[in-house]
Amino acid sequence: MMTLLAPIKMGASRARGVGARTTGRSLRIASVGLLVAALSAVAAEGWTRLGPKPGGHSKVRIEGTSTIHDWQVESPLIGGSLELGPKFPKSPDEAKPGKLDVRAQVFIPVSSLKSVKDDGTPYSTAMDDIMHGKLLKTEHPRILYTLQELTLKEGGAKESGLYEAEAVGDLVVAGVTNRVTFPVKIQVHPDNHVTVSGEVALKMSDFKIEPPAPKIAFGLIKTGDEVKVKFQWEVFPR
Amino acid sequence: MSETKHGMEWNRREFLRGSSLAALATVLGGVRLVQPAARAAETPPPPTGERVKVGLIGLGQWGRELLDQLMRLPAAEVAAICDNYPPMVRRSRTKAPDALATENYREVLDNKDITAVVVATPTHQHKEIVLAALEAGKHVYCEVPLAHTVDEAREIARAALKHNRQVFQSGLQLRSDPQRHFLLPFIRSGALGRMAMARAQWHKKTSWRFTSPNPEREAEINWRLSPEISPGLMGEVGIHQLDQVSWFLNHWPTAVHGFGTVAFWRDGRKVPDTVQAVVEYPEGLRLLYSATLANSYEADAEIYYGSDAAVLIRGSSAWMFKEADAPLLGWEVYARKDAFYQATGISLRADASKLKTRGAEAEAQTEAADPPVYFALEAFLRNSREVTNAVRDFTSLYGDTDPQALADYLAQEVRRLPAADALDGYRATVLALKANEAVVRGQPVALAPEMFELS
Numbered sequence: 001m002m003t004l005l006a007p008i009k010m011g012a013s014r015a016r017g018v019g020a021r022t023t024g025r026s027l028r029i030a031s032v033g034l035l036v037a038a039l040s041a042v043a044a045e046g047w048t049r050l051g052p053k054p055g056g057h058s059k060v061r062i063e064g065t066s067t068i069h070d071w072q073v074e075s076p077l078i079g080g081s082l083e084l085g086p087k088f089p090k091s092p093d094e095a096k097p098g099k100l101d102v103r104a105q106v107f108i109p110v111s112s113l114k115s116v117k118d119d120g121t122p123y124s125t126a127m128d129d130i131m132h133g134k135l136l137k138t139e140h141p142r143i144l145y146t147l148q149e150l151t152l153k154e155g156g157a158k159e160s161g162l163y164e165a166e167a168v169g170d171l172v173v174a175g176v177t178n179r180v181t182f183p184v185k186i187q188v189h190p191d192n193h194v195t196v197s198g199e200v201a202l203k204m205s206d207f208k209i210e211p212p213a214p215k216i217a218f219g220l221i222k223t224g225d226e227v228k229v230k231f232q233w234e235v236f237p238r
Numbered sequence: 239m240s241e242t243k244h245g246m247e248w249n250r251r252e253f254l255r256g257s258s259l260a261a262l263a264t265v266l267g268g269v270r271l272v273q274p275a276a277r278a279a280e281t282p283p284p285p286t287g288e289r290v291k292v293g294l295i296g297l298g299q300w301g302r303e304l305l306d307q308l309m310r311l312p313a314a315e316v317a318a319i320c321d322n323y324p325p326m327v328r329r330s331r332t333k334a335p336d337a338l339a340t341e342n343y344r345e346v347l348d349n350k351d352i353t354a355v356v357v358a359t360p361t362h363q364h365k366e367i368v369l370a371a372l373e374a375g376k377h378v379y380c381e382v383p384l385a386h387t388v389d390e391a392r393e394i395a396r397a398a399l400k401h402n403r404q405v406f407q408s409g410l411q412l413r414s415d416p417q418r419h420f421l422l423p424f425i426r427s428g429a430l431g432r433m434a435m436a437r438a439q440w441h442k443k444t445s446w447r448f449t450s451p452n453p454e455r456e457a458e459i460n461w462r463l464s465p466e467i468s469p470g471l472m473g474e475v476g477i478h479q480l481d482q483v484s485w486f487l488n489h490w491p492t493a494v495h496g497f498g499t500v501a502f503w504r505d506g507r508k509v510p511d512t513v514q515a516v517v518e519y520p521e522g523l524r525l526l527y528s529a530t531l532a533n534s535y536e537a538d539a540e541i542y543y544g545s546d547a548a549v550l551i552r553g554s555s556a557w558m559f560k561e562a563d564a565p566l567l568g569w570e571v572y573a574r575k576d577a578f579y580q581a582t583g584i585s586l587r588a589d590a591s592k593l594k595t596r597g598a599e600a601e602a603q604t605e606a607a608d609p610p611v612y613f614a615l616e617a618f619l620r621n622s623r624e625v626t627n628a629v630r631d632f633t634s635l636y637g638d639t640d641p642q643a644l645a646d647y648l649a650q651e652v653r654r655l656p657a658a659d660a661l662d663g664y665r666a667t668v669l670a671l672k673a674n675e676a677v678v679r680g681q682p683v684a685l686a687p688e689m690f691e692l693s
Contacts, residue, residue, distance in 0.1 A: 053636060077635055078635075079634060112628070112631045114651065128653065137288075
């Protein structure tokens with residue numbers, strides 16, 4: 001379990017204003033830019049664009065700790081697009097370790113994140129409200145991720161169409177951007193739909209989120225800074 | 239609901255801690271079951287963008303009570319108030335000076351910023367307004383009875399189910415009351431032994447008649463005294479208690495017998511001011527119901543009688559009265575007790591777990607400050623906001639091409655606070671109107687199971 005957790009490498013992009021809260025305006029400009037980039041990608045020769053569809057098996061789960069019990073939140077909504085370029089291997093045998101021809105832009109609506117018990121059943125609406133507050137839902141309604149680079153590992157291409165790679169990208173939570181690196185598995189299914197999965201350890205404080213400490217119980221409840229994010233994203237050719 | 243279950247975890251030690259010496263000293267009294275007021279105060283106010291812009295249509299006596307509660311709720315932004323009678327609008331305007339004040343409900347519905355409306359007009363005016371509000375895409379809180387006829391209630395409920403991207407809440411506020419949610423599993427669990435019968439009453443000395451210098455207006459505001467459109471005491475008042483008993487007993491009745499008379503207010507009215515009903519449930523269970531405008535003794539209460547104990551619910555409190563041969567539950571030894579003439583009432587209180595986290599505070603001895611309608615409106619606002627957000631989130635990923643998938647998503651993913659929905663409201667309306675019919679005709683009315691279904 002522990003070995004799956006990738007160390008987070010950060011600081012590479014601090015020079016680009018990373019680590020500071022982006023304003024709503026600059027975010028809008030950024031998303032317009034990305035939209036243009038995405039549109040031109042569709043137009044570009046040989047690129048396959050994939051996206052989520054209703055009924056797909058996508059899920060993001062955030063697991064954390066506190067002094068009273070562990071907690072988890074989940075959402076079935078992972079939006080955005082994955083694009084496979086013309087140089088993306090057509091089959092595992094032609095895959096070579098190194099940079100993969102992939103672009104990805106991902107978002108998660110903050111209000112779709114809900115607290116759950118360990119078994120995935122609903123936990124508490126009060127907990128949801130606290131979490132949404134900490135994630136600055138109103139100002140930053142989406143968690144955003146932009147892939148910068150995807151590198152196929154040595155021996156990472158498996159017969160079954162599974163590609164094990166390392167993803168480097170920018171993650172924006174509550175308006176704060178951090179560059180994060182974590183391993184991902186990309187499963188290309190026979191019908192050409194794709195499942196991307198992985199997990200990454202993060203610190204709330206890196207995103208300027210103070211771990212919640214409810215005022216009840218004389219402040220004895222404290223939430224751990226570290227969280228683990230697990231995801232599975234199923235996307236289909238558009 | 240996980241929260242409901244959470245509040246149900248009894249803890250003997252906390253009962254002990256929560257009981258002061260003074261409470262123990264009243265050991266000869268009845269044991270009381272109260273829900274502390276903690277919940278509302280603990281919920282942090284939502285950020286501005288999360289407040290629900292709500293319009294209130296109907297500013298009569300009950301409408302003004304709803305307005306007061308809405309003004310207290312941090313999640314509400316009262317954006318419009320409406321009544322077709324100008325003095326009523328002026329009267330409420332001082333309470334909500336920033337709200338759009340209008341005599342035309344269309345103005346409320348046409349305002350795109352308003353996402354939710356509360357309809358508290360006379361019962362026979364619900365249908366037109368509610369259907370228009372649903373058509374305009376609003377979340378709707380509709381007072382009960384939903385309508386003055388079963389046909390119109392069905393139309394409303396069906397329209398509500400069709401508009402499944404909007405919240406429709408029936409004004410059965412007891413269904414949102416934390417105290418009732420605490421008592422429900424207690425009563426259903428068989429803690430009272432074998433259930434024998436139930437009794438409920440609503441007694442208040444009040445005329446139900448309003449005066450106005452304008453005869454037309456006087457006729458209009460006295461709709462409750464007009465036999466053609468009045469749902470009677472059974473419909474206007476009894477509906478809450480008939481629904482609560484059916485909910486707690488987990489059955490819909492099979493028949494209702496009714497009796498009514500004008501006992502005191504002999505001002506020419508035909509609508510009875512005093513009514514009784516016997517409501518038959520399966521397995522020989524019966525509810526005895528009485529309501530009167532002539533006498534206020536013991537006000538309103540519901541009592542469940544089992545072979546081991548009776549439970550009395552009054553306002554936000556409840557007490558258990560044990561039989562001498564009933565098994566010992568344990569916690570009642572430490573619970574607060576109140577005297578009721580020659581009986582001892584054991585206080586049944588919710589939220590033992592909350593006490594645990596807050597420490598034993600004096601609050602343990604206080605009653606809930608918030609009336610059930612506060613919790614009902616709180617649920618309405620939160621559920622409206624959650625549904626609005628969920629629709630937006632879902633369509634931001636997938637567009638709006640798969641209505642069934644969206645409906646499934648809303649059903650599975652939206653975490654709703656407990657509240658009466660369209661079907662709950664329809665069923666309660668059917669029961670209350672049929673009970674009124676039994677009263678008016680002085681004859682029993684049979685209630686077939688299919689009468690409680692919408693198809």
